Amino acid sequence: MDITLQDIEKSFGKLQALKPLNLTIKSGEFVSLLGPSGCGKTTLLRIIAGLENADDGEIQFGDKTVYSKKRRLNVSPQKRHIGMVFQDFALWPHMTVFENVAYGLRATGQKAHLKEKVKEALSNVQLGDHAERYPHQLSGGQQQRVAIARAIANDPSIILMDEPLSALDATLRDEMRILLQSLVKKLNMTAVYVTHDQNEAMAMSDRLVVMNQGEMMQVNTPEEVYQRPENETVAKFVGKGALINGTHVLYEDVHYLKLNQNTAIPFSKNFMGELPYNSRVTAVIRPEHINLSRTARETGIEAEVETVSFLGERYEVTFRIGGSDQSLFAYSKSKLSPGDHIFFEVTGNYIHVMTNAHTGGERHETA
Ligand SMILES: Nc1ncnc2c1ncn2[C@@H]1O[C@H](COP(=O)(O)OP(=O)(O)OP(=O)(O)O)[C@@H](O)[C@H]1O
Ligand SMILES: [Mg+2]
CATH class of the missing domain: 3.40.50.300 (P-loop containing nucleotide triphosphate hydrolases)
Known part of the structure; x- marks a missing residue:
């Protein structure tokens, strides 16, 4: 009924x-x-x-x-x-x-x-x-x-x-x-x-x-x-993952979340609605979409491990993105230690950008 x-x-x-x-x-x-x-x-x-x-x-x-x-x-x-x-x-x-x-x-x-x-x-x-x-x-x-x-x-x-x-x-x-x-x-x-x-x-x-x-x-x-x-x-209450703030920029047909002058994470435009360029946004990246590695790859971004928890089938790792004060959360099969220098990439360019007014629409300042 x-x-x-x-x-x-x-x-x-x-x-x-x-x-x-x-x-x-x-x-x-x-x-x-x-x-x-x-x-x-x-x-x-x-x-x-x-x-x-x-x-x-x-x-x-x-x-x-x-x-x-x-x-x-x-x-x-x-x-x-x-x-x-x-x-x-x-x-x-x-x-x-x-x-x-x-x-x-x-x-x-x-x-x-x-x-x-x-x-x-x-x-x-x-x-x-x-x-x-x-x-x-x-x-x-x-x-x-x-x-x-x-x-x-x-x-x-x-x-x-x-x-x-x-x-x-x-x-x-x-x-x-x-x-x-x-x-x-x-x-x-x-x-x-x-x-x-x-x-x-x-x-x-x-x-x-x-x-x-x-x-x-x-x-x-x-x-x-x-x-x-x-x-x-909602992002904080449902599922694990980290919220991250940056500026949405377009460069050579690729969307980026730009954290600062040196660091930008590429992402596909998978959010709903139109998002103005050069605007501040909040995005959520779920841990299963992040790959960590000890060696530099072409698309990898430098980071430093902050905390590590062993959960049996995997490690849960928080790491600070190089040259920024923002952290992300990911899973790792191999053991890492706080202070380790690593590289990360977001697989499938999976970043979800939130555009809703509840995210603090007032922060969306158009340059
Ligand atoms: N009979 C009542 N008199 C006064 N305030 C009430 C009454 N019943 C609920 N409230 C208040 O209304 C709000 C919502 O309460 P409710 O019990 O619906 O929450 P809840 O989501 O079920 O929380 P929980 O997960 O702790 O059970 C709370 O601030 C609660 O203190
Ligand atoms: Mg209740």
Whole structure:
């Protein structure tokens, strides 16, 4: 079922937790709200659920309006027919797994085929043979699976999840992520998922909504957000890599990011829109697009290694670009040490230049 948010906004006293925003989530889509703590993710999710009321705007589920400030319409959370999963599993300790899952169905009067529905939900999260256990007899991951079973038991077409995996350890989180992903697709639910873990969001989602201070900064596929972040905030929050400032110049048909009189990095014109020449720009270079070598090559630019971290399969290296005070971040197969003199090149001339107003358009001074 589609979810449409129109001009939704919310303040708590003087704090504007959500600036007016519009978003359409397509039926069957998995969308993640991603952003730093306090940016408004939970508030937006609670507004969709009806647990919080927006100050203005409208919400539609399919053709049905579930909230409209102007029309004074507000469908209660129970009647919105959604499933919800939270960070704390919030199971009833005195009830068995079966009763925990059945509770929501009973509470909303859905008593027909109750046993079958609960059994099916439990089997969907692979807990079919744990129905008679109590929460304290389950591991953290199993408890969270009960919470998921409870959310899907009444066959909702929309599921809302607020950091459901953040209380689990890393290995379990990966397993649960895969289970959740396949369950959402199998049951053909529209999913809104809140997280501040960029890897989780990128791995699970059809689209990301990157939020900051109550605003949606960018809404697009994980690939697009990663490769073409619209502004510095998004570039810093999604993916690794370094931001670098320079002047955009054209020389013999090649675009360059000129750092100073001596240093210029060539790049293809892969950004959106027109960028005036001789203007100051901010670019992001992802580490996988940088090659490091100890020996000078024709296109290599001199640099000095600053920090090195060993990560098992590779080293993560920061290095200062020769003759400048700017640093970049890259991967290396071979061991390097701080102080080493190296050369780098950007492969495929892959530099993403950000032109959006959020990058500080005021810095784009045309010479
Ligand atoms: N009921 C409330 N009363 C007052 N302020 C609130 C209330 N709920 C949220 N806020 C404030 O609104 C802002 C957004 O909060 P929200 O919980 O949506 O953030 P979040 O993105 O989910 O953060 P986190 O990642 O830490 O969970 C925060 O500044 C928060 O303090
Ligand atoms: Mg939150």
